[in-house]
Amino acid sequence: MRIVVLAGxxxxxxxxxxxxxxxxxxxxxxxGNTGDDIHLFGLKVCPDLDTVMxxxxxxxxxxxxxxxxxxxxxxxEELAAYGVGPSWFGLGDRDFATHIVRTQxxxxxxxxxxxxxxxxxxxxxxVRLLPMSDDRVETHVAIEDPESGERRVVHFQEYxxxxxxAVDAQAVVPVGADQAKPAPGVLEAIAAADLILFPPSNxxxxxxxxxxxxxxxxxxxxxxxxxxxxxxxxxxxxxxxMADKVLAAVGVESTAAAVALHYGSGLLDGWLVDTADAGxxxxxxxxGIRCRAVPLMMTDAEATAAMAREALALAGxxx
Ligand code: FO1
Numbered sequence: 001m002r003i004v005v006l007a008g009x010x011x012x013x014x015x016x017x018x019x020x021x022x023x024x025x026x027x028x029x030x031x032g033n034t035g036d037d038i039h040l041f042g043l044k045v046c047p048d049l050d051t052v053m054x055x056x057x058x059x060x061x062x063x064x065x066x067x068x069x070x071x072x073x074x075x076x077e078e079l080a081a082y083g084v085g086p087s088w089f090g091l092g093d094r095d096f097a098t099h100i101v102r103t104q105x106x107x108x109x110x111x112x113x114x115x116x117x118x119x120x121x122x123x124x125x126x127v128r129l130l131p132m133s134d135d136r137v138e139t140h141v142a143i144e145d146p147e148s149g150e151r152r153v154v155h156f157q158e159y160x161x162x163x164x165x166a167v168d169a170q171a172v173v174p175v176g177a178d179q180a181k182p183a184p185g186v187l188e189a190i191a192a193a194d195l196i197l198f199p200p201s202n203x204x205x206x207x208x209x210x211x212x213x214x215x216x217x218x219x220x221x222x223x224x225x226x227x228x229x230x231x232x233x234x235x236x237x238x239x240x241x242m243a244d245k246v247l248a249a250v251g252v253e254s255t256a257a258a259v260a261l262h263y264g265s266g267l268l269d270g271w272l273v274d275t276a277d278a279g280x281x282x283x284x285x286x287x288g289i290r291c292r293a294v295p296l297m298m299t300d301a302e303a304t305a306a307m308a309r310e311a312l313a314l315a316g317x318x319x
Pocket of ligand 1 (some may be wrong): 047088090
């Protein structure tokens with residue numbers, strides 16, 4: 001079975017681990033969000049691609065869900081001693097090596113998709129990991145500066161990590177997405193898929209950014225395969241992160257049903273909500289999306305694999 005997954009960072013990566021265990025023989029292609037990418041210290045950092053690669057390759061820091069296990073921060077401390085920041089973004093020594101290799105290969109002319117394949121040669125994530133695009137896309141967030149009261153636009157990582165999404169997002173813009181092309185293999189994988197999954201990743205800045213690359217939304221909508229998503233919102237709040245802030249910016253309520261309707265029946269065939277949201281099943285079904293309430297907390301490997309099995313079962317019905 002060929003499965004395509006549109007993934008963001010931590011939630012997407014953890015779900016993929018469960019999917020691999022639930023469908024060990026499946027041929028899985030991951031289309032990774034690159035809107036979170038940032039250039040720091042002259043290096044190209046791809047947080048979501050790396051989170052998927054490290055998580056599936058056994059190198060992730062399990063507690064925080066991003067960055068490397070057994071990490072040290074000597075380079076960051078040395079940079080700080082030179083007064084070189086930003087200090088708010090935690091790049092560790094082991095992680096730095098990944099960004100150095102990536103930047104070196106990009107400078108030599110390799111596209112991001114080829115670089116990602118080369119990095120995955122080391123990590124063997126057991127999936128085919130494709131960036132959504134080889135072109136530069138950077139998500140920016142418009143906010144009202146809490147000090148000056150003026151409108152300001154910041155990089156997504158500054159909003160997420162430095163500001164902890166403490167102020168409302170007025171707009172979320174995937175800068176460059178409208179000019180970006182899907183990376184080689186992306187449209188082909190979607191067209192050839194037997195199943196397309198939206199994991200419990202952020203619907204705006206992760207899955208939404210991938211869908212913003214011209215051609216990808218259309219390919220998913222036209223695919224012969226059923227499309228099944230898992231709600232990242234449980235009981236009216238994001239399971240992780242601050243998805244409610246960016247959902248508000250696109251006028252979507254933070255409920256499992258509202259996220260399903262935001263994707264819409266033009267994209268989604270099936271939607272899983274948590275048992276806490278069983279009351280919203282009828283509303284989603286009324287919109288023409290097959291819906292079921294099942295436990296959606298990725299508390300451990302077995303719970304996550306069970307979620308993936310439910311997604312596969314729902315897809316079987318939607319087919
Ligand atoms: N998240 C944080 O909350 N703080 C950090 O300092 C941080 C650094 C970081 C470095 C490399 C990397 O791959 C991810 C990192 N993240 C950090 C996670 C990242 O900011 C976001 O969670 C994702 O971009 C959202 O998917």
